[in-house]
Amino acid sequence: MTEVRRIDLLDPAEVARLGGIEIVAQGVVEGFLAGIHRSPFRGFSVEFTEHRAYQPGDEPRYLDWKILARADRLFVKQFEEETNLRAMLLVDASRSMAWRGAPGRLTKRAYADRLAAALALILLRQRDATGLITFDEVVRQVIPARVKTGQWTRLVRGLLDTPDGRGTAAEAALLRLTGLLARRGLVVLVSDLLFDRALALTALRYLRHRGHNVIVFHLMDPAEAELTGPPEVRFRDPESPASVVVRPRELARAYGETVRREVAAWRSACRRHGIGYHHVLTDLPFGMALRLLA
């Protein structure tokens, strides 16, 4: 039997070698949609337009039970968006995102770009207005949410045109973002969250308060989750002069506990404020990451 390999379930680094962001994102999205046969975001402010014959994979909830009762035939209801969903992808482009724990892996930034591109493609195919904001210490790129043709290309260009930043005073940038997102919609933050949790949560909470549906992708390189390294090493913060000499073998357990505690704290805080939170390691296939939203 021939093994069919879905691109969205391959190793992200392996997928990245297939080509640029566009190709990767399109491949991922094709595979992803073929796998789940439905949009994860359908259902936001939509209106019935017509019926069509039921196909395997369609959700039973859209079956028209009346027709089934009258004619004993399966039809599903088709909807037309009354108003487009406004989705804004916030991609962290700080210096820390340009790091990877092993040469064979994607940097967090590369992973974030591909994930954001794929997500944008899905949203645009649903005819949702999708925009992009990249930021580090400051807001670097702002591409307003649109649904018109060529929007996805602009979004990808925006990702490509955003260089790796130097520092992350992302709290300030997030606060500024809140001002840019006047209309309610979907806000997807893709970041390694290496900034002050309380301040960041203040901004996210504000967005939530403004009626946004907020989803956070917390990216982490596997090497950040488990501390390894030579017997003794000086670790330097890429975003500040701070450094610390540690013996990874001595500190590994405490470090692992700290990371787990931090992730748990983020998850708990987000859940408390109605914010979707997903912890994603950069070796997780894109399809699996997108599935978290389904």
Add this chain to the structure above:
Amino acid sequence: MTFLHPLALLGLAAAAIPALLHLLERRVPPEAEFPPIRYLSEAERQSARRLKLRHLLLLVLRTALIAMIVMAAARPLVRSRRAAGGGAHEPTALLLILDNSPSSGAVVDGRPLIERLKTVARGAITRAAAGDRLWLMLADGVARLGSRDALVATVDSVVPGWRRLDLSGAVAQASRLVDAEPLPGREVAVVSDLQRTTFGEGRADIPRGVRVLALASATGGEALANRGVAQARVAGGAVAITLVGTPGGSPAPVTVRLRAPGSPAGRSHDVGRALAAPGSSATVPLPSVAPGWWIGEAVLDPDELRADDRRAFVWRVALPARVRADPGAGLFVAAALAVLTQGKRIVEGSDVTVGERLRGGAGTTVLLPPSDPALLGQANRALVARGVAWQFGGAGTPGPIATAGVAGISGIPVARRYRLGGGGGDTTAILATVNGDPWLVRAGDVVLLGSRLDTTWTALPASPAFVPFVDALVNRLARGEASITEAEGPPGVAFQVHGADTVGAVVSAPDARESDLTPAASDVVRRAIGAELLDEAQFAAEQYAATRRTDMSGLLLALALLVAGVELGVATRAQ
């Protein structure tokens, strides 16, 4: 605590290595970017106390590990009486007395006692360590210094000897010897049958710090039955035999054998038999035999101790001397000769002349100093004319007689005397002395006396020894014969010859005290030599007990292994 290899302790300096490495470590660690450094700082802040304690614990464990290994290499010894015999101990001066006197040849439980003693002695020497100083003393009283192997070889070659051991004296000598050694331990180990007769009077002076250990008797304090011939002497045509042995023994037959002069040892024949018990005497008449030096022996039936079952004797058979006394010899000499004539010890004749003038012709002259000092020169000229080197000299100082060759006269005072001189250094002619000056000499056919045999000159005529002295003078000394003497040694007879003539004999035999196999009581042993009686197991356990040390190196290595395990656990557990 002491150390067998103290120089190894220099390695303790290595125990500072972990601390020095910790303090002096200045190597630059490699650098790497790590974005979540805030997590790292948080983890380090939370673990700082634990890591500090862990580092301190590791430092202590590693230092202790090195110190323990170094200490183990130095072989530490701690005082411990519980350690098994022969364990490590401080250097000790040990003198082992192995009593191989004749009584050690007794058979106990079918095994020669000397074998048991040798086994114990071998063990005692084998338990010695390299730093010990060892001596071995046998019954001859000679302290032999040697290595462990050499002394074990000596012990292996030991057989029962013929010399009696005075254990009190031996222990006193041994304790002085070991006391002179500047070693931490000083011990005297006595491996003996502990006969009661082996202890002299009084007690040995044992210096403080010297331990004396004694092996208890193999018989458990019970006396071993034994009989031995203590003495066999010929007198008046009969041999008087005295038996000794363990008290309480029943009478036993004694056979007397005799063999002719010059005949081989196996040609003796029985001449009489008597019954005697230990501590009693019996007399066996001897048959009339031709003149000569006859060898006899008194023989007992074999018992547990064979060394004392036979004793030799020498019987000198000679014709009575023909003696004549000059009027100048004095009344005492005349009276003594009359007694001897009556007893048929001498007959009237001219073979021996006793007087104050040297007469010509054949025969021997016993020459007394002239009563008139004016005749002294005439007497000396006559001696010269006779070819005698000895002459009368000036008056000597009063003093007692000293002699080994004439029985019974030693110590008898001499008031007047002439010094005898001119012998040309021939000391073999001197038979008795007074104050170191020759008093009785024999030169050729003349026997010279320094004093007249008169009570105004010497007390000898008034003593009971006078008649036997005159008998020896005319029957033996005038013939140039020495006495028959007895000596300690293997049973046998050695004749003294002068030219072609036999002039004397030495009869050797073990000391009669060896025949009493009664062991000494423990309080006697304790009092006499300051030792406690110990059985073989106790003897082995108590040896070196005063300086015994337990070697702690094994324990230290085990602890080091444990510490290494803990260190490994601590070093890997927290990672």
